[in-house]
Amino acid sequence: MGELKMLITLTTDFGSPYVGIMKGVIKSIFKDVEIIEISSDVPPFDIKSGAFVLYSSYKFFPKGTIHIAIVDPGVGSERKAIAIRTRNFYFIGPDNGILIPAAKEDGIMEIREINIDRIPMPVEKPSSTFHGRDIFAPAAACLAKGIKFEEIGNIIDKYKNLEFFKIINGNIIECEVIFIDRFGNLILSIGEKDIFIERGVELEFQGSKYYLKNVRTYYDVNRGELIIVKGSSGFYEISIREGSAKDLLNAYVGSRIRMRVI
Amino acid sequence: MGELKMLITLTTDFGSPYVGIMKGVIKSIFKDVEIIEISSDVPPFDIKSGAFVLYSSYKFFPKGTIHIAIVDPGVGSERKAIAIRTRNFYFIGPDNGILIPAAKEDGIMEIREINIDRIPMPVEKPSSTFHGRDIFAPAAACLAKGIKFEEIGNIIDKYKNLEFFKIINGNIIECEVIFIDRFGNLILSIGEKDIFIERGVELEFQGSKYYLKNVRTYYDVNRGELIIVKGSSGFYEISIREGSAKDLLNAYVGSRIRMRVI
């Protein structure tokens, strides 16, 4: 068995056919790479949600994986296209913060601005609406193919930061919904390392109050009961056993959450 | 050409990013395996629907394929994690019946309870909400990598069974909707091997009666006409040519169906 394939992952709000097109572009530049979709259905334009998806996923891939993440309402504007080398991975995407929570956790070594003169674009000049195809996919393919990280462009030392919103004041937590999964679980912007919730919380949401027990697993409560659990990503989640907390609370990504630990 | 890659398939109700995370875990343990999604959008918590998806798909993959199927409302409870060796395949998932219709059809050789001490988990201890990442993906990766089936855990002889609901009484059929596809076709829990429908059926559903011709193909009727066809999976389906039977009948997975063969 020779050397193993490089991996590129994709985290976008693109849907089809844009994700497939990016795969074609990558394969046209370097065929011997494997591409895995982490998500193609990040809520449209929601940079924070994309940042969470990448943050909760990147570390489970082999070292050396190249992670592309694009939620890019500023495409075509002056925002930079960047590549980040961290301790174990590469990250490629727009300079709008989407890469930062993941990259920071892994340890940022170097950030470079992608120089479009150094990459083989699939079109004569980049479109102003689809840099996934014209810039980010080619840049990742070049890295996978073996160009040195230094060749991708010049080092920059300023970048757009992104932090998930949270204020903890004694036993009062203010945070936000940063992701809603397919089950309707509301993933919050606070985790066990921020505050330890033992028994539960009192949630105030849209004028109503709810008492949420902290349980280890959905099975510890009856169907239909609103609970708070430590999710698999390390963040707390508001959930309902075999139901949708999203539908019950009418919450959305970005909803502000106020809770009192009890 | 050397030895060909092992295949792992995924059938879950997980959506993104959970499926991508599982792929990362598998690749981190054993890179030289190919992963194919059969479905990531089984109706949430619907074990029967997941069982149908696996049952209708597994046999079309190469011998030796490792099929993971997870719809797992009991995650974190005492339900076992199991691996089944059948005549031609391996199946991995929770012990809640999801694997059984497929495994039984292929011929069960051996069922083992996955011993988490034998598999390299991606986290220190398994989460109580995401065994796809922490147990099932690593177990499948280990099998793909070549550990012996015996090493995955001890043999068990009891398992949770699952059968699709059907009662046939003369020309009266009672059954249920076990899957609804993207076109709105209602796949029923009875097939031609259960009962031969020649001309059609009289359907009673939610207080209304419908006469459904049995046709070979959608093209045999006009647009908008409700029909019954033998679907590609061998089960009967209630369909409308270029329309959604689901929307017309307001049916869902689990809907009980009563029909009289005529």
Add this chain to the structure above:
Amino acid sequence: MGELKMLITLTTDFGSPYVGIMKGVIKSIFKDVEIIEISSDVPPFDIKSGAFVLYSSYKFFPKGTIHIAIVDPGVGSERKAIAIRTRNFYFIGPDNGILIPAAKEDGIMEIREINIDRIPMPVEKPSSTFHGRDIFAPAAACLAKGIKFEEIGNIIDKYKNLEFFKIINGNIIECEVIFIDRFGNLILSIGEKDIFIERGVELEFQGSKYYLKNVRTYYDVNRGELIIVKGSSGFYEISIREGSAKDLLNAYVGSRIRMRVI
């Protein structure tokens, strides 16, 4: 590094598990091929939309790629199953026009009717509802495996054409929505090569009038403003910055559009 893998792409309205089943069939015939989904969620039965998806994507894949595209309301009828060899690619699908805009642009060399006696079907006889599994996937796998294009069936010289609707009369454009992406952008059936829009258009739609500026990028306008942009596929698109033109206009694939260039 030996010879690189062949690529097969999939563009369908199938959803799961049908796409996964096709992948299994392909892998069972020829394991050493790579399969990439361009789209599995073309609007059901919408041949034109499928044709657009293929047309806007095919050229970004490596030469020699085998593109399968299936939106097939006529499955089971007398419509032919065809394979097209173009200058750089192979196309496989039903003879209903879905392949034609892409194949024509690349340059049609030869069209053959797939002869089901020449391909290894996964079932004894083809189902009447799932030719993706029984005919198109096996045909593509055979091509990938190396059978000669001539062996797939006889040459045909007639095929069903498909053209996107457009009438340009001075500065009056009549066209249609041929695709709606995940952001709600309405992709129209006219491009810059049909007519050059410099400043903008006056749109008449469902009894209302709208003035749409032509901008280079979403960032050139405020949130919520309806605009017309040259999309990445070369077609014009009606868009809203960080919003859904589809929702605002209540448009759908097939909506007729009347615009006056101003």
